Amino acid sequence: MTLVAVGLALILLAGLGAFALERQPRRADQVFRYGVLAGSGAAAWPAVVLLLRGARSSGVAERLPGGAYGLDLLSAWFLALLLGVGACAAVYGIPYLVEERRHRRVGVAHLLLAVLLTALAGVFTARTIIAFLAAWEVMAVAAYLLVVFERERAEARRAGLIYLVLTHASTLALLAMFATWSGGGVESRFEDLAGGRAGTAAPASAILVLALIGFGIKAGVVPAHFWLPGAHAAAPSHISALLSGVMIKTGIYGLLRVLTLLGPPPPWWGWTVLLLGLASAVLGVLWALAQHDLKRVLAYSSVENIGIILVGLGLGALGAAYHEPALALLGFTGALLHTLNHALFKSLLFLGAGAVVRATGTRELDRLGGLGRLMPRTAAAFLVGALAIAGLPPLNGFVSEWLIFRGLLEAGGAEAASLRAASAAAAGLALTGALALACFTKLHGTVFLGKPRERFAIVSGAPDAGLTAPQRFLASACVVIGVLPPVVVPAAAGAARVVIPDAGTAGDLGGAAGAAARVTLVALSLAVLVALVWRIRLLDGGRPAARVRETWACAYPGVTSRMQYMASSFAASLLAAFGPLSGRRVVAGPGSFEVHAADPVLDTAGRFLWDRLQRGAARARLLQTGRLRWYLVYLILSLLGLLGYLWTAT
Amino acid sequence: MILSPILSLLAVLGLAPLLPGIANRIKSALTGRRGAPVLQLYWDLAKLWRKGVVYSSTTTVIFRLAPVVLAASTVLAASLLPLDGRRALLSFPGDLVAFAGLLGLGRFLLVLAALDTGSSFEGMGASREVTVATFAEPALFLCFTVLVIATGDLRLEGMLGRPLVAAWPLAAPSLVLAAASLFIVLLAETARVPVDDPLTHLELTMIHEVMVLDHSGPDLALILYAGSVKLALFGSLVVGVLVPRGQLAAPLALGVLVAGLVAIAVLVGIVESVMARLRMNRVPQLLVAATALAGFGLTLLLA
Numbered sequence: 039m040t041l042v043a044v045g046l047a048l049i050l051l052a053g054l055g056a057f058a059l060e061r062q063p064r065r066a067d068q069v070f071r072y073g074v075l076a077g078s079g080a081a082a083w084p085a086v087v088l089l090l091r092g093a094r095s096s097g098v099a100e101r102l103p104g105g106a107y108g109l110d111l112l113s114a115w116f117l118a119l120l121l122g123v124g125a126c127a128a129v130y131g132i133p134y135l136v137e138e139r140r141h142r143r144v145g146v147a148h149l150l151l152a153v154l155l156t157a158l159a160g161v162f163t164a165r166t167i168i169a170f171l172a173a174w175e176v177m178a179v180a181a182y183l184l185v186v187f188e189r190e191r192a193e194a195r196r197a198g199l200i201y202l203v204l205t206h207a208s209t210l211a212l213l214a215m216f217a218t219w220s221g222g223g224v225e226s227r228f229e230d231l232a233g234g235r236a237g238t239a240a241p242a243s244a245i246l247v248l249a250l251i252g253f254g255i256k257a258g259v260v261p262a263h264f265w266l267p268g269a270h271a272a273a274p275s276h277i278s279a280l281l282s283g284v285m286i287k288t289g290i291y292g293l294l295r296v297l298t299l300l301g302p303p304p305p306w307w308g309w310t311v312l313l314l315g316l317a318s319a320v321l322g323v324l325w326a327l328a329q330h331d332l333k334r335v336l337a338y339s340s341v342e343n344i345g346i347i348l349v350g351l352g353l354g355a356l357g358a359a360y361h362e363p364a365l366a367l368l369g370f371t372g373a374l375l376h377t378l379n380h381a382l383f384k385s386l387l388f389l390g391a392g393a394v395v396r397a398t399g400t401r402e403l404d405r406l407g408g409l410g411r412l413m414p415r416t417a418a419a420f421l422v423g424a425l426a427i428a429g430l431p432p433l434n435g436f437v438s439e440w441l442i443f444r445g446l447l448e449a450g451g452a453e454a455a456s457l458r459a460a461s462a463a464a465a466g467l468a469l470t471g472a473l474a475l476a477c478f479t480k481l482h483g484t485v486f487l488g489k490p491r492e493r494f495a496i497v498s499g500a501p502d503a504g505l506t507a508p509q510r511f512l513a514s515a516c517v518v519i520g521v522l523p524p525v526v527v528p529a530a531a532g533a534a535r536v537v538i539p540d541a542g543t544a545g546d547l548g549g550a551a552g553a554a555a556r557v558t559l560v561a562l563s564l565a566v567l568v569a570l571v572w573r574i575r576l577l578d579g580g581r582p583a584a585r586v587r588e589t590w591a592c593a594y595p596g597v598t599s600r601m602q603y604m605a606s607s608f609a610a611s612l613l614a615a616f617g618p619l620s621g622r623r624v625v626a627g628p629g630s631f632e633v634h635a636a637d638p639v640l641d642t643a644g645r646f647l648w649d650r651l652q653r654g655a656a657r658a659r660l661l662q663t664g665r666l667r668w669y670l671v672y673l674i675l676s677l678l679g680l681l682g683y684l685w686t687a688t
Numbered sequence: 689m690i691l692s693p694i695l696s697l698l699a700v701l702g703l704a705p706l707l708p709g710i711a712n713r714i715k716s717a718l719t720g721r722r723g724a725p726v727l728q729l730y731w732d733l734a735k736l737w738r739k740g741v742v743y744s745s746t747t748t749v750i751f752r753l754a755p756v757v758l759a760a761s762t763v764l765a766a767s768l769l770p771l772d773g774r775r776a777l778l779s780f781p782g783d784l785v786a787f788a789g790l791l792g793l794g795r796f797l798l799v800l801a802a803l804d805t806g807s808s809f810e811g812m813g814a815s816r817e818v819t820v821a822t823f824a825e826p827a828l829f830l831c832f833t834v835l836v837i838a839t840g841d842l843r844l845e846g847m848l849g850r851p852l853v854a855a856w857p858l859a860a861p862s863l864v865l866a867a868a869s870l871f872i873v874l875l876a877e878t879a880r881v882p883v884d885d886p887l888t889h890l891e892l893t894m895i896h897e898v899m900v901l902d903h904s905g906p907d908l909a910l911i912l913y914a915g916s917v918k919l920a921l922f923g924s925l926v927v928g929v930l931v932p933r934g935q936l937a938a939p940l941a942l943g944v945l946v947a948g949l950v951a952i953a954v955l956v957g958i959v960e961s962v963m964a965r966l967r968m969n970r971v972p973q974l975l976v977a978a979t980a981l982a983g984f985g986l987t988l989l990l991a
Contacts, residue, residue: 407806410748421750428792429792431789431790436789444785444842447832448842451837461833461836461837464830465826465979465983468828469822472823472824472825475821476821479818487800487804487806488803488804552780556778557786559778563778570760572756575906579738581741584742586744587743589745589807591807599806602811603808603814607815608803608811608814609815611816612818615819615969
């Protein structure tokens with residue numbers, strides 16, 4: 039834990055250095071780059087060692103400034119993925135923000151990123167309520183400031199506002215949760231909360247509901263997802279990578295930590311999580327498909343992946359509730375592995391999107407196209423990310439989805455008859471996967487393939503190493519986990535065992551570790567087969583040489599690049615089949631045709647609630663007179679009220 | 689012991705191009721024409737293999753890679769099925785996810801290759817292909833779920849192998865429903881009537897064919913071959929569910945499978961002769977109906 043603290047201090051110092059050296063950009067960049075890399079390495083080292091060794095827990099809580107912190111396998115899992123993605127985002131952010139130097143001070147962004155990383159690390163390791171909530175708030179505020187970094191854009195300010203409201207609703211729910219749980223003592227350590235050892239015997243169901251609200255909002259679960267797309271699209275791209283890749287996972291971490299402390303939840307909670315997960319997965323990817331904005335597609339797809347993670351988590355909770363430890367282990371392991379995998383491929387995709395935005399200055403899919411020839415490295419890395427997020431072998435997304443599918447199917451053979459119904463969720467997950475395939479073929483196809491829809495002044499070749507190196511690193515991580523799941527599956531299972539300690543008898547995931555080796559075999563066979571067919575394909579059987587011609591257009595001569603299928607037309611037939619659920623709105627008039635991608639929740643419930651809130655606030659404005667004497671009256675009245683409360687309480 | 693799965697795999701891979709030929713021949717016979725030879729696809733493949741390739745100037749390496757990956761992943765998916773009735777070449781719990789994933793990988797790259805040409809026709813085909821595939825996927829997985837629960841085995845070689853023999857007397861209605869659902873999925877996944885018409889003459893009415901409009905020569909041969917293998921794969925699933933062969937000797941089981949595949953091809957031909965292609969916006973409804981069939985099967989099992 040000391041090494042973690044030292045590493046985090048180093049990251050903070052690097053951020054301060056970048057902030058202070060604003061006048062010497064080159065030196066500031068060097069300080070930030072190497073400071074963050076060294077700090078992340080130092081802080082991640084103990085976590086990675088712990089995970090690879092698989093020790094139960096080294097993490098007794100240690101007193102550090104602001105409370106007690108500890109590092110068990112669950113914390114280590116999240117800390118390791120945070121620092122891996124964080125280091126990539128920071129290194130990428132340096133060249134990404136260079137052009138911003140003309141408009142504003144970018145040292146602030148670097149400092150805020152360092153603060154955000156530290157706060158996230160605090161959330162993942164805190165062992166007292168006060169430390170956890172403090173880190174949670176610092177994280178929320180730092181993220182807000184980064185979302186509105188380009189504050190001259192109205193869209194960014196609006197997204198920031200919605201985010202700020204929702205994140206505080208989340209904090210409020212967590213405050214209520216901890217208050218009911220501990221009976222008021224914010225200094226309580228987590229271990230005192232465990233197993234109902236706290237003074238009050240607060241009903242577990244109240245805690246679980248509040249946890250689901252608080253952490254669910256943060257994770258972006260449907261129907262509380264609507265803050266996410268705007269905020270993640272508005273932030274600078276490397277920040278989006280961190281927000282989508284890691285920050286929303288604090289909600290997942292929180293739910294798992296609560297389960298760790300509380301023990302097996304009742305079945306209804308598991309079912310609720312499972313169904314919320316399914317709804318988020320299907321609707322998230324459906325709405326992602328409807329978007330026309332490169333980064334909003336990615337943001338909505340985060341809602342989808344949170345849904346997949348929650349399906350795993352809900353299955354794990356059900357397994358724990360029905361005393362099926364093997365099932366619980368599969369569910370939690372799948373959820374944890376998908377958390378890592380999503381962190382890797384989503385930040386990879388956001389970094390790729392950032393490179394596209396830097397090169398072209400636009401995020402509108404209907405203006406992009408044909409960039410693969412100009413930015414081959416970004417296109418290749420983006421393809422790896424797209425294949426991985428669609429859950430296809432031989433990449434990492436497949437491994438975690440395979441674990442969750444296995445868990446769902448194994449639930450079909452469970453003792454409890456009602457638990458068997460969970461196996462039907464496999465169909466929902468399959469629908470999600472198929473929609474993800476549609477969504478990411480659309481994204482890669484319309485951005486990188488085909489003919490350019492507009493001319494952009496892109497200098498091809500020799501892209502900035504700072505922009506491509508992190509993408510290459512993340513892409514290789516996706517490939518390695520996809521080809522060699524036996525390396526990471528045991529570590530994920532170790533972290534899952536923290537949540538359900540009585541799974542010791544479940545052995546090696548009911549053979550999953552052995553089966554993981556078979557996934558390696560599939561991946562390798564695929565590679566060999568592709569190489570073989572490619573080789574055979576190249577055999578020259580006296581065949582005429584390949585010719586290059588225009589694309590065949592059925593003999594129509596006047597083809598232009600504007601006739602290509604675009605993002606919205608590609609998705610049209612699929613979205614039409616889902617009707618108004620898809621959020622696709624067509625406004626057609628004489629000589630005009632517009633397609634809008636609305637958010638069904640934000641446009642109905644969100645707007646309704648906001649209107650009510652504003653009307654209520656207008657009424658409360660009566661109190662806001664602007665006269666000092668009234669404020670003094672309020673002050674005295676509240677003082678008297680407090681005194682009265684104390685008097686009645688004692 | 690490993691010899692029998694390998695030989696069965698080779699047999700199925702070798703016989704796969706026969707199936708579209710049979711289906712088309714039946715269709716011709718029923719509509720009063722003589723029709724092309726049953727072995728037509730073999731001749732087409734041989735001819736295409738010798739022909740030169742024309743690449744569009746818009747395309748990138750993805751266009752060249754897609755047919756290769758499609759063929760490789762489809763063949764690998766075949767190796768996950770217990771074609772001799774007992775054992776698959778590659779088997780592990782949950783391999784059905786890999787089966788669907790490998791077919792998805794081929795589709796992903798083929799769709800990208802279509803978008804790579806920048807042709808509006810191929811974009812149209814790709815858009816329709818992902819629409820159809822989206823609705824076929826849940827039906828496929830629900831059928832797998834029915835099989836898993838009926839047999840208690842998470843491996844394809846168990847779901848379609850010996851445990852299935854024991855499951856039949858107990859779960860016959862569910863298995864029949866699943867097989868019916870799988871047959872609809874087969875029609876959708878292999879681009880046959882009533883979902884898609886392989887013999888249509890107008891690009892605007894095509895799905896799969898128009899998506900591969902720009903592929904030529906050996907690339908097109910690989911795509912056509914992979915298509916026929918896919919028909920054999922889904923045919924093997926249907927036959928495997930309806931005719932459990934776990935108790936038969938391997939050569940006999942393979943013989944039954946081949947006979948079953950021929951029967952499936954005949955059935956496909958009959959369906960094509962008596963039905964017209966559905967309107968595009970009706971196709972999702974057909975596939976939702978297939979999902980509902982499998983869902984009924986699952987409900988019967990769970991009740």
